[in-house]
Amino acid sequence: MKNRLAAGMRLLLSLPLLLSAAAHAAPPAPPNLVALSEQLVTSGQPSADWLATLGAQGFDAVIYLAPPTVGDAVREEPLIVARQGLVFINIPVRFDAPSARDFETFAAQLGALKGRKVLVHCQVNMRASTLSFLYRTVVEKAEPRQAYEQVARIWTPSGPWKTLMLDQLRQHQINFDPF
Numbered sequence: 195m196k197n198r199l200a201a202g203m204r205l206l207l208s209l210p211l212l213l214s215a216a217a218h219a220a221p222p223a224p225p226n227l228v229a230l231s232e233q234l235v236t237s238g239q240p241s242a243d244w245l246a247t248l249g250a251q252g253f254d255a256v257i258y259l260a261p262p263t264v265g266d267a268v269r270e271e272p273l274i275v276a277r278q279g280l281v282f283i284n285i286p287v288r289f290d291a292p293s294a295r296d297f298e299t300f301a302a303q304l305g306a307l308k309g310r311k312v313l314v315h316c317q318v319n320m321r322a323s324t325l326s327f328l329y330r331t332v333v334e335k336a337e338p339r340q341a342y343e344q345v346a347r348i349w350t351p352s353g354p355w356k357t358l359m360l361d362q363l364r365q366h367q368i369n370f371d372p373f
Contacts, residue, residue: 220247226319226348230330234304236322236344237315242268249278254310257303259321261286266317281307287321292358294365300325301333323348324355328362331370338363338370346372 221243229235235253239260245268248256256275260267262284268274275282283303287296304312304326314322323345330336345351351359356373363370 224315226323228319228323228344228347230326230344233309233311234326234330235311235313236319236326237313238318238322239266239268240313240315242270242274245271245274246278248275248280248313252311253280253313255281255283255307255312257283257285257300257307257312257314257322259285259287259300259314259316259325261288264317281310287316287325289317289321290354292321292324292354294358294362297325297328297358297362301329304329305333319348320351320355324351324359328359331368332362332366338368339372342370342372 221241223237224240224244225238227235227237245256256271258271262269262271272282272284285296285299285303287300304314314326316322327341327345330341331338350373360371360373
């Protein structure tokens with residue numbers, strides 16, 4: 195009886211600690227999270243809670259590729275990112291009309307962040323995976339088949355995204371067609 199009472203008291207005393215640990219558990223990762231390298235990660239829309247952990251995870255910057263007006267956007271994202279001392283860049287790529295200019299802007303911004311850990315995200319990781327593939331292939335000269343495996347984990351680009359991808363590869367004389 196005495197041992198049961200002591201065990202019960204220990205459990206009761208540790209309850210606040212257990213509840214505190216549960217309350218401080220890491221928020222769930224965003225959908226379609228893909229680490230392309232130690233320095234480049236793509237994903238779908240992260241939650242505000244997960245965005246607030248980026249500094250602790252070693253990130254230096256965030257590139258958000260959807261318009262900030264989309265329904266699931268985190269309206270305070272620029273502020274959440276800035277509070278951690280991170281760079282926030284928004285390139286509002288229209289999903290139904292990605293352009294060569296969008297890729298050029300993305301490539302310039304990501305290139306300016308070279309050597310820093312960057313999260314590139316959009317709503318689902320379709321924009322992010324495709325533009326990151328093009329960057330890795332066109333700018334970093336990564337082997338296209340290997341780089342494309344990360345896109346294929348998320349989706350098969352179609353319509354204007356397929357056109358953008360093939361046009362950029364042709365323009366940069368990269369002989370690769372995954373379609």
